[in-house]
Amino acid sequence: MSDIVTYIILGIIEGLTEFLPVSSTGHLILAGELLGFTGESSVAFKVAIQLGAILAxxxxxxxRFWGVGMGVLRGEREAIWFTRNILIGFLPAMLIGAVAYEGIRQLIQSPMTVAVALIVGGIAILLIERMVKTVKVERIETMPLPTAVAIGLVQCIAMIPGVSRSGATIMGALLMGVERKTAAEFSFFLAVPTMAGATVYSLYKDRDLLSFDDLSGIAIGLAVSFVVALLVVKAFVKVVGRFGFAPFAWYRIIVGVAALAWLMGR
Incomplete structure (x- = not known):
């Protein structure tokens, strides 16, 4: 299989899975194993192409971003609170990610970790779906500061590949009484500074490992993930509103079990 086809396939996988609670990084790691796309430079690729989904x-x-930006310039309270909540939610990941980068990098090369995390995460989603009943927060603009901080801390669990950043933040938000659609959108918006920061930091740290071909591959994967994620992001909110998160939980468990069986038997 040519490198370009590999970049396109991984870009499609990233775009499809970034905003679903199924772990885009986990899928990229398992797909990389299947396609033989592993090694040091592949780690930067798997992180960097997530920027395409963020641009989506x-x-x-x-x-929404335009309205918030204009509102902040006008000093509107709700726009300022929206911005505050996103930035505060991003802060734990920025600090912990910078400190634990090397450990995270090693985990990104561990498909077995992904398989186990997919199964455990699927079970957790099913349990949380049953537990959550009371809604206390219906808008990001009215989210209390402690809730934003707590969701930001929960997001850090997703540094373990296979956990899912969107899954961790959405489930954490639901446990704290955030309404489903609001929880999903907060996860989307929180991804912007989080994944942008992770991409820039990863490319900087791995700059000596990347060749021109590596950067060209990242550009292809990033462009493909952007187009696919643009189609997925709004559809996901509609699916969640109608079916909840249980379908994604069962999908995680099935993929995790299959991956575990494959990894142990190869």
Whole structure:
């Protein structure tokens, strides 16, 4: 299989899974194993192409970001609180990610960790779906500061590949009484500074490992993930509103069990 086809396949997988609670990084790691796309430079690729999905959020919700930006300039309280909650939620991941980067990098090369995390995470989603009943927060603008901080801390669990950043933040938000759609959108918006920061930091740390071909591959994967994620991000909110998160939980468990069986038997 040619490198370009591999980049396109991984870009599609990233775009499909970044905003679903199924772990995009986990899927990229398992797909990389299947396609033989492993090694030091592949780690930077798997992190960097997530920027394409983040750009899709900016495009899909451009009106929301524009309105918040204009509101902040005008000193509107709700726009300022929205911005505060996103930045505060991002802070734990920024600090812990910088300190634990090398450990995270090693985990990104561990498909067995992904398989186990997919199964455990699927079971956790099923349990949380049954537990959550009371809604206390219906808008990001009215989310209390402690809730934003707590969700930001929960997001850090997703540094273990296979956990899912969106899954951790959405489930954490639900446990804290955030309404389903609001929880999903907060996860989308929180991804913007989180994944942008992770991409820039990863490319900087791995700059000596990357060749021109590596950067060209990242550009291809990033472009493909952008297009696919743009189609997925709004559809996900509709699916969640109708079916909840249980379908994604069962999907995680099935993929995790299959991956575990494959890894142990090869």
């Amino acid at each position: 959020v900016l495009v899909a919700y451009w009106w």
